Amino acid sequence: VSINLKPFLEKLIQEFSAIASAKEISITSNLKIEDDCATVDTHLFSRIMNNLLSNALKYSPRGKEIQITLNETPDQLILKVSDQGKGISDEFKERIFQKYEVGKQYNDVNQTGLGLAFCQMAVLAHQGAIYVENNQPEGSTFIVEIPREVNFEPDSEADANESV
Numbered sequence: 001v002s003i004n005l006k007p008f009l010e011k012l013i014q015e016f017s018a019i020a021s022a023k024e025i026s027i028t029s030n031l032k033i034e035d036d037c038a039t040v041d042t043h044l045f046s047r048i049m050n051n052l053l054s055n056a057l058k059y060s061p062r063g064k065e066i067q068i069t070l071n072e073t074p075d076q077l078i079l080k081v082s083d084q085g086k087g088i089s090d091e092f093k094e095r096i097f098q099k100y101e102v103g104k105q106y107n108d109v110n111q112t113g114l115g116l117a118f119c120q121m122a123v124l125a126h127q128g129a130i131y132v133e134n135n136q137p138e139g140s141t142f143i144v145e146i147p148r149e150v151n152f153e154p155d156s157e158a159d160a161n162e163s164v
């Protein structure tokens, strides 16, 4: 469905702020765009956000900040989740999107390593892209690009044939 992303994100951010405050992490957002209309699967999209936000929270020390921004181009929306955590070494920048790939060299806790693999699958379902960049002086930014118009039924012709 086509939705207005701003109020949708604001609600998610508000819910997450309560969880983050337990770790004294503040969440700031800048969703200043003119046209926030996009075709998204709301269930998948909220799970993408929850995964990125929970990673940002999990991999940041107490008292840091998480920043969420939404920007636009004529054909796509660009969402960024930025943290002041430990960042991602170059070696891991692509591997972290694979299933069960956890940065074992930094993690002493047992994680399943499924969150980002799910995010990538869900972003690809939106015909978008997800990648990570490191911040100066610390932390990382996960960038999600979602086209405004997504055709969720590329196989509609095949489906039609199937039902014959």
Ligand code: ATP
Pocket: 051, 055, 056, 059, 083, 085, 086, 087, 088, 096, 101, 102, 103, 104, 106, 107, 111, 112, 113, 114, 115, 116, 117, 140
């Ligand atoms: P799960 O999400 O399944 O509970 P996970 O968080 O380990 O487990 P992913 O979300 O797929 O798995 O992330 C994969 C790895 O990428 C993490 O183990 C961590 O090493 C690294 N990573 C993810 N997000 C961040 C982040 N914001 N800052 C630093 N490292 C991160």
Ligand code: MG
Pocket: 051, 054, 055, 114, 115, 116
């Ligand atoms: Mg995770």
